[in-house]
Amino acid sequence: MDKMIVSGGQALRGEVQVSGAKNSALKMLFASLLAEGEHVFHNVPNLADVESASKLLEALGSKVSFSKNTLRVTTAQRKATEKNAAKGDYELVRKMRASILCLGPLLAKQGEAIVSLPGGCAIGSRPIDLHLEAMKALGAEVELREGYVHAHAKRLRGTSFLFEKVTVGGTENMMMAATLAEGETVLENVAKEPEIGDLAEYLIKMGARISGHGTSVIRIQGVEKLRPAEHTVIADRIEAGTLLIAGAISKGEVTVKGCSPHLLEAFVGKIREAGFRVDLTENSMTVFPQKSWKAVDITTAPHPLFPTDLQAQFMALMTLAEGTSVITETVFENRFMHVTELMRLGADITPKTQVAVVRGKPGCLTGAPVMATDLRASASLVLAGLAAQGDTTVNRIYHLDRGYEKLEEKLSLLGAKICRRA
Numbered sequence: 001m002d003k004m005i006v007s008g009g010q011a012l013r014g015e016v017q018v019s020g021a022k023n024s025a026l027k028m029l030f031a032s033l034l035a036e037g038e039h040v041f042h043n044v045p046n047l048a049d050v051e052s053a054s055k056l057l058e059a060l061g062s063k064v065s066f067s068k069n070t071l072r073v074t075t076a077q078r079k080a081t082e083k084n085a086a087k088g089d090y091e092l093v094r095k096m097r098a099s100i101l102c103l104g105p106l107l108a109k110q111g112e113a114i115v116s117l118p119g120g121c122a123i124g125s126r127p128i129d130l131h132l133e134a135m136k137a138l139g140a141e142v143e144l145r146e147g148y149v150h151a152h153a154k155r156l157r158g159t160s161f162l163f164e165k166v167t168v169g170g171t172e173n174m175m176m177a178a179t180l181a182e183g184e185t186v187l188e189n190v191a192k193e194p195e196i197g198d199l200a201e202y203l204i205k206m207g208a209r210i211s212g213h214g215t216s217v218i219r220i221q222g223v224e225k226l227r228p229a230e231h232t233v234i235a236d237r238i239e240a241g242t243l244l245i246a247g248a249i250s251k252g253e254v255t256v257k258g259c260s261p262h263l264l265e266a267f268v269g270k271i272r273e274a275g276f277r278v279d280l281t282e283n284s285m286t287v288f289p290q291k292s293w294k295a296v297d298i299t300t301a302p303h304p305l306f307p308t309d310l311q312a313q314f315m316a317l318m319t320l321a322e323g324t325s326v327i328t329e330t331v332f333e334n335r336f337m338h339v340t341e342l343m344r345l346g347a348d349i350t351p352k353t354q355v356a357v358v359r360g361k362p363g364c365l366t367g368a369p370v371m372a373t374d375l376r377a378s379a380s381l382v383l384a385g386l387a388a389q390g391d392t393t394v395n396r397i398y399h400l401d402r403g404y405e406k407l408e409e410k411l412s413l414l415g416a417k418i419c420r421r422a
């Protein structure tokens with residue numbers, strides 16, 4: 001199993017380009033199930049999760065080719081008699097929770113879907129009850145049997161649906177399903193993440209009639225048929241934030257290019273509050289070296305507030321701040337698994353279930369072997385390693401490969417001493 005070795009103490013310098021957003025690309029790949037023919041996606045990151053989604057699409061009868069960040073999916077016309085035509089198998093789905101996003105498109109297009117209950121990151125129980133409730137509201141019959149969701153409906157019917165809790169995946173699944181439903185669907189209390197907006201833009205190119213994305217109410221007028229389209233995936237704001245922290249924590253000067261700071265306002269606000277100078281242009285962010293920085297509190301919440309996907313990385317930065325920072329995680333119930341690993345590097349943190357108190361101390365980190373437990377936790381350990389004295393070995397970095405394209409190459413180009421070993 002690959003590990004990453006980071007030799008700390010190098011101030012990073014230079015410019016780095018952000019890749020396309022994993023969380024946007026994956027959903028669009030599943031949206032391709034809604035229309036037969038060739039879909040073309042540009043700026044798709046080359047990641048293990050994209051490979052998993054591609055394999056799932058292939059198992060569902062699509063042809064997929066990927067070259068230089070352009071991914072082409074040809075969705076086949078399916079005969080009603082084909083066995084397993086609409087089945088998301090356990091072996092393919094368990095690797096990635098986002099696979100549940102094939103449920104809505106399959107159901108809407110094929111009238112039936114059999115999708116394994118998902119796996120993915122071990123951050124809390126992460127139920128899919130709201131996805132299922134949403135499909136039922138659209139008129140589908142849904143059953144759970146032997147680890148699979150079985151859903152069918154001759155044709156989905158438009159409906160009004162209020163999400164009990166803000167859910168990114170739930171919003172996306174229902175939005176995709178409703179594009180082919182009969183009549184109007186109104187979704188309330190939806191998530192406003194930019195990746196949902198990007199997915200909506202793709203669906204609109206396919207002929208869907210959607211409005212209100214980016215606000216808390218989305219309206220969808222169902223259509224009879226959609227067509228394939230071509231789209232460029234938006235930048236990965238989480239990668240952008242991670243790279244900005246890499247600059248900050250290493251006391252370097254790093255320009256992160258290709259991502260609108262507008263997607264990261266709450267995050268940039270907190271980095272500035274900690275005392276860093278961050279200069280912004282329409283499409284870039286530059287962080288400047290700071291000898292020491294202040295502890296600040298953060299509370300994660302759905303967009304546009306502080307993203308849960310940057311909580312672990314921000315915590316790494318706070319371990320070296322002057323003062324005490326309170327980090328509150330409200331989106332997931334078990335997202336402090338990086339804490340014990342950061343403590344192995346010398347951080348002083350007390351975690352409770354959803355709150356962690358970080359007693360920052362400049363220079364407190366020293367290299368040690370650590371274990372990555374989920375995608376963003378892995379990133380936080382690499383960041384801590386950049387600032388620690390000596391070598392940090394991050395084990396189990398396959399998590400990192402699920403969500404960061406060429407991270408070690410990008411950090412190396414900025415001057416980090418980082419390498420991968422088998």
Ligand code: UD1
Pocket residue numbers: 023026097098124125126127128129130131132165166167168169170191302308309331332333
């Ligand atoms: C997506 C992102 C993930 C990010 C998260 C929150 C992808 C592939 N992943 O995950 O990186 O951390 O949004 O920004 O885009 N919930 C339920 N029932 C449901 C669905 C969700 O209770 O049916 C709960 C979850 O357990 C969690 C909260 O709602 O506590 C938010 O989850 P959700 O927004 O759905 O996250 P994902 O779409 O899985």
